[in-house]
Every structure is written in C-alpha cells, then in structure tokens.
Amino acid sequence: MPSDPQVVVTGASGFVAKHTIAEFLRGGHSVRGTLRSMTKAEDVRRAVSRLGADPAKLTFIVADLVNDVGWEEAVGGAKAVVHTASPFPMTQPENPDDIIKPARDGTLRVLKAAANAAVPRVVLTSSTVAIFYPSDRPKGHVYSEDDFTDETRADLTPYFKSKTIAEKAAWDFARSREAPELVVINPSFIQGPAADGDLSTSHELYRILAKGTYPAAPSISFPVTDVRDVAAAHVAGAFQPGVAGRRYLVGEGRLSLFDLGQILARELPDLRSKVPKFELPDFAVRAIAVFDRKLRTVLPELGEKKAYSNARAKAELGLSLRSADEAVSAAVRSLRDLRLI
Template sequence: MTDDKQPVLVTGGSGFLAGHTITQLLAGGHPVRATVRSAARIAEVRDTLARAGADTARLSFAVADLTADAGWADAVAGCGYVLHTASPFPPRQPENPDELIAPAREGTLRVLRAAAAGGVRRVVLTSSFAAVGYSPRPSGWVFDEADWTDTADENSPYVLSKTFAERAAWEFAADHPGAPELTVVNPVGVFGPVLGPQLSSSVGIIAALLRGRPTPLPQASFGVVDVRDVADLHVRAMTAPGAAGQRYLASAGEAMTLPQIAATLRERLGARAARVPEQVADDDAFRAAAAQRPELQVFAGLLGEPKKVSSAKAAAELGWHPRPAADAVTATAESLLTPSWS
C-alpha cells in the first residue's frame, strides 16, 4: 500500500460523484487533491464540501482540463491513487457522436498517461453501465461484468463514448507494462443527496418530477444507485489488493420505472410531492411525442423490458452493500426540497 501521506487525486472535483468521493476520502484520513477546470471554481467547491461536513484541511486543488495536457503532470505528482470520476452526461445527445466519443476517450487516456508518468499505483476509472448493457440479449438476461456494449450497434453518442473510453483504458493498461493498475466501476443511474446547485442529468429527472414533468409519465426504466454507495465502492476498489484489473457493476437492485419513482416520491414525501405526475403514457404515443420533442428522447430510449443488473461481484469481493433504490431517489428529492446551499 502507498504511503498514507500521499494524496489521492480525484478528477472532476466539482462533480456530483466527486464531491461525495472526496468527502468520504477525507473522512477516512486521506489527503485529497481535486482537479477543477478553472481556478475560479476552487472556493466554490471547497465551500460546498465544507457545508457537506467535510474537513477540508487536507484538501488541495489542481487546475487541469481533460481536453488539454497542461496541468496533468502537476495534478498527479506525488499521488498514490487516481480516482477518475470526471465525465459529462449531456442533457441532450449531439448529432455527431464524435463530439462525445473523442473527448471521452482522449480525456481518459490523458489521465492514464499522466498517472503512468507520475508513478501512480492504481487508477479507479468511473465508467458506466452504458459500457456494459447496450447490446441485444435474450429476455430476462442479467448483465454482469463480463458483458460489453457492442459499439457496432446503433446506440446513443453517450453510450458509445463510455464504451470507447473504457475500452481504451483497458487497452492502455495492457499495452503499457509500467502503467498503473486499473480498476473500473460501472454504475447505473446515480442518484442521492445533492451537495450544490448544479444538477447531474440523473438528479435532473427527480427535479423535473417535483416540478410536474414529464406528463404523462413514460414507462421508461433504469437502474438506480445512491451516489454515496458509488463513492464507497470507489474507495473500496482503490486499495483492495484483488481489485486490480477488475470491473465492478454498481446497482441497488431491480430497475425502477419512472412511474414507480413517482409513486415512491408521492408516498414518502406526501404534500411536498403534490406536483409529481400520476398519469402514465402509452409507449407508442410517447415515442411519437419524443420524435417531435428532443428533451423526451432520452426517456423513449428507455422504454421496454427493464434491464437486470447483478452487483454480486462487488458484494462478494469488496463487501459492498448499497442502499435500496427507493431510498436513493427519496434522498435525492429531500436534498432538492431542502437544499444545503440555499
């Protein structure tokens, strides 16, 4: 194990997952260095984490952007581990897939090259279920870490970007004998307590429901996992000896449909969820509406049989046990209704 005085680098320090990961690392006694794209964000990120209860005395920052080489050598200098959590999830898919694929792939390789040159022991890469579960499978298939999304299929630019980026990371690790150990975490939709006013795309779904949108509700389904549990899995994967060279799916269990999430919020939040829609849309009618309204297309792609995901590997090898999905979506809504940053 590396010297516990070596900082852990967390990329994308202003992000949803990064904030919770940094908080847990600091609570565990690790010095943390976080990357931000602009020095102007440092005070904001520090204040956000302090409001969340983090002791920021052992937190430092480095300015580095995934689209450029500048800053990455300094960012990784002296670090024992890198948790590469930075990766945007766009609210709308670009028409040209390369607008997402190329930056995601090159950004991942940029971090890995810097980590290799800096003598980092292990990189934990945040990938996604998008790199696992978007290929044709028989009805009832349970996806696990052996599955890969087929990049030859017609998938969204985001799905392709996550798949190409993770593939590139594994190829880099295999082709460079001096590269850091690589571990990959593949979460489903990440929900949970929000630390600041900038909302991730998944959290934006809950915010929209609280505002009464979309209506009627599509029967779209997706996996759910709490951001605190995803952060915990990253921290476990960072130091577990057997985690090197492994992928770990992160899911709280059965997928939830949007109507199920809406019902959970109405049941648990009562009057505070008064605007959450109840009416459910017919699949064909919703697809027709989505063809005319780009903001609905992400939901149209999630109609049909819910995907099944197994996180048994993370449980067995790392002792990881997530919160129930219903608790994760409720915690998201609670944090939006009573924000800590207001």
C-alpha cells in the same frame, strides 16, 4: 490502507466527485482535485464540509480534459487517481462526437499522465450503460461485469456510446504498455443526496418533474444506486488489494420513471399534483422523442427490464448497498433542503 495517501480526483466539482472526495477525507486521506478553473474551488470545499468531511486536506489544481497542460503535475506523486470526470448531458447532442471525443480522449489523457508519473493505480468511473447493451444476449440474460455494450448499435444514444468507448479505450491502454493498475466502477442511475445547488443531470430530473412538465411518464425502469455507495466503491477500488484489472457493477434494485414521481410525491406531498399520473405507451414515447430531444436518452430503455448481478461488488469491494427507494428519497429530500424544488 496507506496512512495518508495522496489521491487525485478528477472533475472535482462533479456530483460523484464531491461525495468521493468527502469519503476519502473522512478516511484520513489527502486529496488533490482537478478543476477546469479555480472559480469552483470554494464551492467544492463548502460542499465537502456539508457532507461531513473536513476540507483541510483538500487541495486543487487546474487541469482540463481537452488538453494536456497540467496533467502530469496534477497526478504527480499520487498513490491513486480516481477519474470521475465525464460529460452527461440532459439533451443528447446532434453530433455524437461532441460527447464521445471528450469522454474517450479525456480518459486516455488521464491514463497517459498517470503512467508517465508512475501512479500505481487508476480508478475509472464508467457506467452500467457500458454493460447492458451487447448485441447478442438472449432474453432473460442476467447482466454482469462480463458483459460489454456494443457501441456500434444504431439505437444507442451518444452518451451510452461515449461511456462504452471510453471504458474500452481505458482497458486497451492498460493492456498495451507499462500502465497503472486499472479498476473500473460501473454505477447504475445515480441517486442519493445532492451536496449543493450545482446539480447532476439525475437530480435535474426532479426539478423537471416538480414543474409538472410531464403529466405522463415513459414506461421505462432502471437499476438505481446511491452516490454514497458509489463513493465507497471508488475508495475501495483505489487501495484494496486484489481488485486490480476488475470492473464492478454497482446497483441495487430497480425503479421506473413513474416510481420516481411517486416517491417525489410521497416525500413532498405539496408536489403531488405535478408528478406524472400514468405511463405512456412506447409508440407514443418514440413519436414525441422526434420533437423532444430530452426523451431520446430513454429510448434504448423502452420495453427493457434487465436482470443484473451486483455480487462481485458486494463480495470483493465489501459494499453494503442502500435500497433504490432510500437513494431516491435522499435525493428528493436534499433538493428540498437546498430549496431547489
């Protein structure tokens, strides 16, 4: 690796971004983070320090994904740009374009700025939701980086569509002109320790469970990954030779929503009475989702237990992935340490 590369991480106040910044800093790299405003700069510095990294080599610049102002300055001189910023709402919007447009246009804005600034490589944070929903895979298919979600499917949520459309737009851009090398990281449901009280949507789920909001859980399960492993994947993707033009599915194991509640109860026994007591049948979940918009996010997962392979990420990025149980346990304990649940 270069001894002191200048790395740009977009959306520096985000969950994945904070851990990724800390991972770069621990490796001795200098980092420039983008923010929509400087009001969160000190919060990010404190979070990075809490994660065990020295923020002395961390600087910030204002650049908003909804307009072009500041982006070429933001990425200028960088050896790599890591684009983590993308909306992930707890409640799905009524108008899909409210989430699809900023995800796609923001990704292209960053790529164009990187191309104009002659940045050698861009690492894009995508998701396994851009892999797991093609239209023509047989039952029992083992999903991998060779699969792409069909964003035209009527049963997909706006978030699933946004991640797929944004990633496909990035690959089209990378093939269409003189562009930076592109590496895509496709993490599954991201768990692991929170860095501060500015919680991700995945962590907000535990606050909902801890309030006893859902006495029963939808019968859904999903692959899980630890944010610390996601951060390591981004760092490897930024500088490791031989990975350009590749995408990497990062996930380990599988847990159900009911399982998450059980781990919450195991780690924090005082909340045992709050977690879901049983799983709802699918027809009941579909009926309730008509009125509860938060549940619409999980509808594509009902009845699905997809097999998948993380072999490429382990072999090519050298990742040693934490278990799903460890990732969730760390998330729960961090929220208690922060006095948030």
